[in-house]
Structure formats: C-alpha cells, structure tokens
Amino acid sequence: MTNPVYSYTLPPASHWSLKVRKGTLLKLTDIEGGGNLGIMFYNPENLLERYNAPDTLKCQHTFKLTTGNCLYSDMGRIFCSIVADDHGWHETVSGNSTVEIIKEKWGELNYQQARNEWQQNGFNSFLVELAKYGMNERDMVSNLNCFSKVEVDRKGNISLAASSSPSGTSVSLRFEMDTLIVMHSCPHPLSTESVYPRKPVLCEFFNAKTVYDNDLCINHCNENKRGFDNNRLYHMGMGR
Amino acid sequence: MIKESTLMSDNASESTTLPAGDYLLKKILKGQTLRITDLEGNQAADTIFYNANNTAERYSAMDTIRQQGNVYLTAGSRLLSNFRNPLLTIVADTCGRHDTLGGACATESNAVRYDLEKRCMHACRDSWMLAVAENEALGLTKRDITHNINFFMNVPITPEGGLSFEDGISAPGKYVELLAEMDVLILISNCPQLNNPCNGYNPTPVEITLWGS
Numbered sequence: 001m002t003n004p005v006y007s008y009t010l011p012p013a014s015h016w017s018l019k020v021r022k023g024t025l026l027k028l029t030d031i032e033g034g035g036n037l038g039i040m041f042y043n044p045e046n047l048l049e050r051y052n053a054p055d056t057l058k059c060q061h062t063f064k065l066t067t068g069n070c071l072y073s074d075m076g077r078i079f080c081s082i083v084a085d086d087h088g089w090h091e092t093v094s095g096n097s098t099v100e101i102i103k104e105k106w107g108e109l110n111y112q113q114a115r116n117e118w119q120q121n122g123f124n125s126f127l128v129e130l131a132k133y134g135m136n137e138r139d140m141v142s143n144l145n146c147f148s149k150v151e152v153d154r155k156g157n158i159s160l161a162a163s164s165s166p167s168g169t170s171v172s173l174r175f176e177m178d179t180l181i182v183m184h185s186c187p188h189p190l191s192t193e194s195v196y197p198r199k200p201v202l203c204e205f206f207n208a209k210t211v212y213d214n215d216l217c218i219n220h221c222n223e224n225k226r227g228f229d230n231n232r233l234y235h236m237g238m239g240r
Numbered sequence: 241m242i243k244e245s246t247l248m249s250d251n252a253s254e255s256t257t258l259p260a261g262d263y264l265l266k267k268i269l270k271g272q273t274l275r276i277t278d279l280e281g282n283q284a285a286d287t288i289f290y291n292a293n294n295t296a297e298r299y300s301a302m303d304t305i306r307q308q309g310n311v312y313l314t315a316g317s318r319l320l321s322n323f324r325n326p327l328l329t330i331v332a333d334t335c336g337r338h339d340t341l342g343g344a345c346a347t348e349s350n351a352v353r354y355d356l357e358k359r360c361m362h363a364c365r366d367s368w369m370l371a372v373a374e375n376e377a378l379g380l381t382k383r384d385i386t387h388n389i390n391f392f393m394n395v396p397i398t399p400e401g402g403l404s405f406e407d408g409i410s411a412p413g414k415y416v417e418l419l420a421e422m423d424v425l426i427l428i429s430n431c432p433q434l435n436n437p438c439n440g441y442n443p444t445p446v447e448i449t450l451w452g453s
Contacts, residue, residue, distance in 0.1 A: 151401075152311055153399060
C-alpha cells in the first residue's frame with residue numbers, strides 16, 4: 001500500500017470528527033491491542049441522514065460487522081464499506097460508556113485531578129463533537145465499536161469477548177459517499193478490565209482504489225448491490 | 241418469559257384498535273398500564289417512547305440491551321432512555337420475546353432489502369414522518385425518529401453472529417403489557433409491511449388498551 005495521505009494517532013480517551021470524502025480509505029489500527037473506537041456517521045450535506053445500525057444489520061442478515069459488510073444510512077445508502085479487517089467482528093449495539101459506567105467500573109477521576117489522564121467517557125465525547133455541528137443527544141443514534149466483539153448466546157445474553165484484538169489489528173473503511181465521522185477512543189462500555197484501558201488508535205487516510213463491478217463489498221449480497229445502486233443515484237451528475 | 245396479566249379488560253380506561261399502516265401518538269401518564277394485543281397474530285407494532293416532558297429523552301435500544309445484558313425484551317425488561325432512566329417496564333407478556341435490533345421498515349431500506357422498485361410502498365418510517373408532521377406542536381422532527389421496539393417480532397441472533405427475521409412466535413390474542421415509569425409519549429407504527437414472509441404478507445390490526453387514570 002502507498003503512503004497515507006494523512007495519518008493521526010488518536011490518543012486514548014479522546015474524540016475527533018472530520019468530513020471524509022467519497023473515495024477515501026480509512027485504515028484504523030489498534031496499536032497496542034485491546035482498544036475500542038466508537039464511531040458515528042452523518043451526511044455532511046444533510047445531517048438528518050445518519051448511520052442506521054438496524055438497517056445495516058438486517059440488510060446483511062448479520063449481527064457482527066466485518067470484511068464485505070457495508071454501513072448503511074437511514075436513507076438506504078452506504079456511507080462506507082469494510083474492505084479489509086483482521087478482527088472479524090466489530091459490534092454496533094452496545095453504545096457508549098457513560099459517566100456512571102466509568103465511575104462504577106474504575107471510580108471517579110476527574111480532569112482537575114488527572115489532567116490528560118482523566119477517564120473520559122464515550123457518551124460525553126460524542127456530545128462534544130456533535131455540538132460542533134449543531135447536533136446534540138437527539139442526533140446520537142447507534143455507533144460502531146471497532147475492535148470489540150460482543151457475543152450473544154442462545155438465550156440472548158450478551159458479553160464482550162476479552163482481549164479479542166491483538167496489537168496491530170486493523171480494519172479498513174472505504175467511503176462510498178462524503179461522510180462526517182465522529183469518533184472516540186474511550187473504553188468499550190462492557191469492558192471488564194481492572195484499570196481504565198488507555199488505548200490509542202492509528203487513523204491513516206489513503207486514496208481508495210477504483211471500485212469495479214467485481215468488488216467484494218458490492219457482491220457480498222444482493223442487498224449491497226442495491227445499496228450501491230442507491231449511492232449511484234445519489235451521485236448522479238456528480239461523476240462516479 | 242411468559243407472564244400473564246392480572247388486569248381485566250372490563251376495568252380498562254380505554255381501548256382502541258389500530259389498523260395496519262396507521263400510527264398512534266399518545267401520552268401515557270406515570271403509573272398507567274398499556275397493553276398492546278396482536279389481534280390476528282404475527283403483526284409488528286413498531287414503537288418509540290419519549291419522556292413526555294422532555295422529548296430529547298427517548299427510548300434507547302443500545303442502553304436497554306447493554307444494561308439488561310440481553311438483546312431480547314420480555315416481562316421484566318426495563319425500557320431505558322438515552323439518559324439511562326426507565327421509561328416503562330414490561331410487566332406481562334404472553335409472546336415471550338420482542339425485538340429491538342431490527343429497526344423499522346422504511347421506503348429506503350425496503351428498496352435495499354427487497355427491490356429498488358419497492359421504494360413507493362408504505363412503510364413504518366413514513367407513518368412516523370406523518371406523525372411528526374401532523375403533530376407539529378410537539379416539536380418532533382426526523383432527528384427524533386430513532387431506535388424502536390418491534391413488539392411481536394422474532395429476530396434471533398446466533399452465537400456465530402448471524403441475524404434473521406423468523407416467523408413470528410406470536411399468535412392471535414397474544415399481548416405485551418407495559419407500566420409507565422414516567423409520563424411518556426408513545427409513538428406506534430402498526431407495520432404496513434407487504435414484503436416480509438414473517439407476517440404472511442398480511443399486516444393486521446393491533447389493539448391498544450389502557451388502565452389507570
């Protein structure tokens with residue numbers, strides 16, 4: 001792979017947002033292992049169009065997200081496709097850590113005491129980033145939790161698989177339309193670590209290769225073919 | 241978990257039949273009990289709840305699933321808001337399991353799931369959009385149309401990470417009953433879906449019954 005167009009290591013317990021252009025590939029790497037990256041997706045031209053986890057799961061008849069899967073908006077379009085993945089299972093139903101969850105698991109450690117070592121939570125991280133675009137908790141739907149495998153038993157009980165992501169695990173998202181992404185690197189809300197996990201995530205941006213009709217994600221299922229058709233309609237007149 | 245209700249229909253304060261394809265937007269007061277009855281079986285009542293006094297607070301599938309540690313809803317499930325407060329508790333359930341992962345049908349997702357030509361067909365999200373438009377005074381917009389519960393829907397997850405829409409485990413007369421833990425707005429789209437075999441391509445009415453004043 002060529003050198004990234006831009007590269008940034010999101011420090012632990014941090015948040016970030018940016019607009020990503022169609023045709024960009026974002027490679028996320030869990031540098032130390034055991035990380036979690038919460039991420040939400042919006043259409044920057046119409047913030048009312050946003051990632052829809054239920055549509056994403058039911059369109060592809062899956063509970064886990066991995067290579068070949070696409071992340072759908074509530075308008076039947078595809079924000080991005082997972083074109084490569086070492087992990088095999090990213091989850092999208094558990095939401096975020098909160099002030100209460102962090103306090104219950106790891107006690108209270110505020111910014112006054114800890115400065116940049118504070119125990120930030122995912123919910124507030126998202127609120128901070130959303131506010132920059134005039135959005136708030138009303139706009140916070142579900143997020144993807146990269147590098148986190150949440151399993152379900154026959155009775156529906158959920159649990160976070162321990163240490164599922166070794167150091168260097170990466171997942172690559174290819175953006176199929178312009179997308180506002182909102183991210184945080186706070187611990188997964190179901191983490192059972194004894195100390196607050198502080199894990200950085202490397203974000204590398206590349207120019208994606210041309211998408212041909214034999215593309216893995218397009219051909220993953222008939223639903224994805226139609227999802228890509230919806231994107232084509234959306235981009236009509238703006239070039240492929 | 242199957243749990244029968246102790247409430248008698250004769251004592252109900254009101255009862256409404258909601259045809260498939262219609263919506264119901266109604267305020268329910270803390271302490272009131274709401275029953276949704278699947279009159280003809282295998283229907284889906286796609287439901288969203290809000291705090292009636294602050295609609296920024298609403299049902300959150302993620303918070304509910306995470307805090308109860310289970311993806312299915314049944315008697316005993318507390319339906320949590322995005323602020324982790326209980327909106328309602330399921331107090332009786334003769335169906336045994338309800339889905340909160342599958343979301344609602346939309347014209348756009350129908351196009352992806354079934355056929356691009358299905359975009360014109362009526363869908364739950366359209367009913368919700370109409371509810372938002374016809375009840376402007378509540379200040380709700382599309383951004384408030386978030387995750388929902390599909391009462392009577394069976395969407396099993398496999399340990400391998402698969403998800404499917406299965407034939408219903410509901411039947412004529414099965415019901416789910418909820419106790420309001422705060423004043424809530426309930427927004428139901430009684431699903432008009434004509435493409436999914438799990439309702440036999442035959443959407444049917446549900447009955448909404450309320451106890452308490």
